[in-house]
Each structure stands twice: as structure tokens, then as C-alpha cells.
Amino acid sequence: MNSVELIGLDKHYGQYHALKSLDLTIEKGEFIVMVGPSGCGKSTLLKTIAGLETVDTGKITIGGKDVTRAEPGDRGIAMVFQSYALYPHMTVAENMGFGLRMARRPKAEIDVAVRRAADILRITEQLDKLPKQLSGGQRQRVAIGRAITRSPDVFLFDEPLSNLDAALRTQMRVELSTLHAELGSTMIYVTHDQVEAMTMASRIVVLNKGAIEQVGSPLALYANPVNRFVAGFLGAPRMNFIEGTTTEVGTDDALVQLAGLAPLRIALRQGATVKTGDPVTVGIRPEAFAVGGSKPASCPARVRLVENLGRETVVYADASPLVTSGSDTGTRNVTIQLGSAVAVAPNSEITIGFDPADAYLFGSDGATLTPAKPEIQSR
């Protein structure tokens, strides 16, 4: 059965079009992660599902019931806020039992639910403390515990881990995944964090300017983005985008001319609409680049910056006339990610190269023109 269904959701804040006819079907037990640039409407969408914001048009069903106009408390949802939003004057136990107390459940039942949630989250010792006496990670757990006690059908998380430090974040990430496996409830999770999105999601929803760009499993989205936006959004460091033109378009491939490289033959998907002479963008993931002349398409470059992360090395190299556009760093350098610690000296001359089979081709409207790639690379 479908757990959550959004049909044609549309919302304005005054003149501002915050959600643009969104459609999404979420199955029971799914872990949906919503990502998107800041201000794209993730929190707004979550709040409309929760019922804290109303929609202009469209329909929301939860567990098959139309809840478009229902009060948040009647929707079978529980929301965890980015800022925790714990009731400061109540103890941890009172915080966690609040929802049930408001629903006038018997005290014994509340106690059992609170104990159970506290056990799952390992905060049993903190039950009598006030929120201000807790650490950030413990507060976050209380906020999650408060959601668990009400045993909702759907959990809504709005960037729940963004206030935590890296170590705690990793720990909570694992705990949340475990919790999801344990409870089997539907979870909708908003995050800015690539790792959270890739590791926790059964499906990722990429939002942009109030509309859904693509929905799919993390690996599917990573390997086969439908457009340049999704390709650029998933993956850190970001995909290199290089502007070029087609010099020849065949039935299943095209010749693409990039500055500083010999023409590349890149495969086309069926029905790709591209003509000879069209401006196109070639996308190459940083890890698809190699240093040295081993790859079919290569050119000289000068190393500008090396980030040695131990496990991997990220090299920013100036390969002009081959230049990238819209990079994270704001420069026109090519980003190359190497699989291990590599000795690359800044300012040295290197040869970089890639295999055109690993490249993506995007049309002038941003749509992907290359055929689907395998989600798991066989080596």
C-alpha cells in the first residue's frame, strides 16, 4: 500500500511560487531523502506533508486517507525539527510523552512508550533531565524519541543532524538507519549532506526551485542523472562541466568538439534530440579523470591546488583551453579525484585524461543525451 501520496501539490507564499505541482508516491517503509539547493522548498514540502502549512491546490494522502485539510495531529505523522524544538520546561520523559499525554492516553501506556523509545535511543539515564542539561547529540535523540513514542506511520525529518559535529553525525546516521530497519515505518528525510543522502535513502528526491527534478535510488541518480542539474548536485566533488559543440550527429553517437581536445565520439541515447552544430555540455565526474596519458582523451594541464585527504587526493588543474563551467570552486579548473594519496606537486605539468565512454552529454536545455550507464561499474 502507498504510504504517502502527493498529487499536484501547488503552493504560493504571496507571489512566490514555492511548490510547483509536485507528484510523488512513497511506499510503506521507504526511506525517502530529499535534497536540493537552499531555498528550493524542502522544508516547505515537509511542512505541507505535516500539515503545518496549507497547499493552494493538490491532494495529500497518508495511508490511503485524504489528509489534505486534516490537522497535523490527525495525520499519523511525527516531525523532527532541525532545531530540536524540545519543550524546555519539561523533562526528557515529559517531552517524549507529550503527544500521548495530549491525546489523553493512560499513564501506563505513556510510560511504556517512553521507556521503549528511550531504550532504542539509549537515553534511559537522561529521562529525568531537562533539555538544557543535555548535549547536542542527546537532545537530538530526545527529539527523535518524541517522534517514536507516538508510533506514527510516517516520520518527517528536517535536517535533523545538521547541528551535530561530524563524528556524532556519522553515529546518528547509522542509528537512524538501524532505527528505520527496526521500526519499518516510512521516513521522509531532508538533508544537505551528500553522504546522508547516498547512504540512508532507499530513494532520493532531488528538488529544485519548488519542483522535482528526479526521483530514484542513490546509485541510479548518481550513475544516470536525467539532467545537468541532478548530475551537478549529486557527487562531491562536483562533476566537471565542459562546454562544446557537436560537429557531427549520427544515429547512436555524436562527435563533440571541446577546446583543446581532439573531437570525442560520445554515445547518444535513443531519441536524443540534438543536431549538428548544437551547443552541448560534456560532464565528467572527477573520479573518471586519470593522471598520465593512459586514457583515450587527454591533454596537458598545470596543477593549481592539491587536496590530500589521505584516502583520496583531489587535484585542481588548469587545463586551458579546456575549461569547466559552474564549478564549486568558482574557477575554471578541472577537478580530478584520485583514489589514493598521490604525490602531485603544485604547479607541476601533468597530463590528464578520461575515457569518452565515462562522459555524460547534456543538451542546451540540460537534458541528458547519453544512454544509461551501469549503476555499479564492473572492473
Place this chain on the structure above:
Amino acid sequence: MYPRAIPENRPLSRFAYGLLVALVLALWLLPLFAVIMTSFRSFDDVMAGNYWGWPSKIQVFENYAAVFQQSKMLDYFLNSLIITIPSTIAVLVLSTMTGFVLSRYPFPGAMVIFALFVGGNFLPQQIMMIPIRDLMVATGLYDTFWALILFHVAFQTGFATLFMRNFIAALPSELFQAARAEGASPWQTLIHIVAPLVRPALAALAILVFTFIWNDYFWAVVLTQSDAVKPVTAGLSNLRGEWVSQWNIVSAATILVAVPPVLMFFLMQKHFISGLTMGAVKG
């Protein structure tokens, strides 16, 4: 900028500062001091015009006992309590409710209602004297406790609403969203979330409103007549004789009248807790 600490190496400035503080304090407290001293004096001192000097004879008990013997001060005191306590409670309850709704539920016309609450405070109350007196006479409430209670509740609630609205608006909005998402009704939110968190504001407001109503003289005179209803401020003037005033007795009564607001301050003080919302949001 001001206030800037005076550096240690400027002893002269520091001395001047201390002196000025003492001077201002003395000026400020001088009238109070004179009243207290006079309440210890004998009537002879008063007749002799010894208002500022040391009393020639200290008669604390005589004077303070006289307050209760020569007038119905005890009755007036009770009247004042009967008027002030319910009024204060009603103002606190009403303004918490109006403040909550006005700060958290944007409904059409909310701004207009809020403006009316605030605007009412700017009207000089004196211009309403005749209409309100007429209203109370017409409704048969003139010279009853209800006249003063209703008037004070109506007029204090305006200012109190402004105060409470702003205080509640400053609470983290996620708390209200969280409560709503957990199925709490507006009433439940008011009782379980708002009320505990506005305690410091209510304490401050309680002192202000209590003092204001307790000290009111103008409306007490306008709206009451009989001794059975008159609050202590109006009753105080009964102590003044027709030809000569026993200022020592009047002073003693004045000191007694000032006691409840001061008590109120100490009673409420333990509710002035800062950081009540600590731990609610973020780190």
C-alpha cells in the same frame, strides 16, 4: 560609549562618580525618608513645623495604632485587596490568552484588534471620566466593587496584551509547530507550553498591574463613594482633618499603604528566571 567603566587609574573621577550616585540616591529617597520620619513624630512636632529634623519624641506604635483607631483603614485595606487581587488575576489570564492568539494565529483583522489594544493605552484616561461614571451609574455598578474591577481589568488588559504578545512572539516558533504536529489543541498549547514559559513575564506584569491598580486614586474617587467600597488610596484622604491635618498619622498610613506593592515585588521575585527557554532549540 555609555555606560563605560571608569578606569581604576582615575581616582578623582571614580570618587566624583560615587559621590554623584549617592547624591542622586539621597535626592530620590529624601521624600520617602521624610514621610517615614514624620510617621514617627508626635503631633506637637508637626504643629511646630519640624518636618525634616529629628523627631523630638519617637512614637511609632501610637501613630500606627492611631491609623486603625481613627479611621476605617482596615476596611479600606480589605476593599483594596478585594478590588486589586481579582483584577490583577483577570488581567494576567486575559492578556496571556489575547497575547497568545495575537502572536501565533494570524487571522484577518488581527492587526486591527492589536492596534485597538495598544491604542487604548494612549488615550488620556481623564477624558473618559464622565462617560465611564455615567456608564457605571446607568448599569447600576457605580459605587460597587465591580465598577473598579471592571474598569481596571478593561484598561490594564490593553497594555498587558501588548506586553504578553511581544513576549510570546519571541518564543521559538518551532515549539508551537512541534506541539501542533503532536496533536496539541490551541488550549493545550496555551496551558502546557505557553503558560510555563511566560512565567517571568507574568511575574513582572503582576507587579506592574498590581501596583497600578493598588495605587489608583483617580478612579477610586470617581467610581466609589461609600466607605464599604472605597479602596485605601481614597480612604487615606479621610484621615485629613477639616482644619488641621495630623500629618504624622497620615504619614504612617501612607507607609502602610505602600507595603503591599513592595511585598508583591518580593513575592514575585523568585519567578524572574532567565533562560527559561534554554535547551529548546539548537546547541
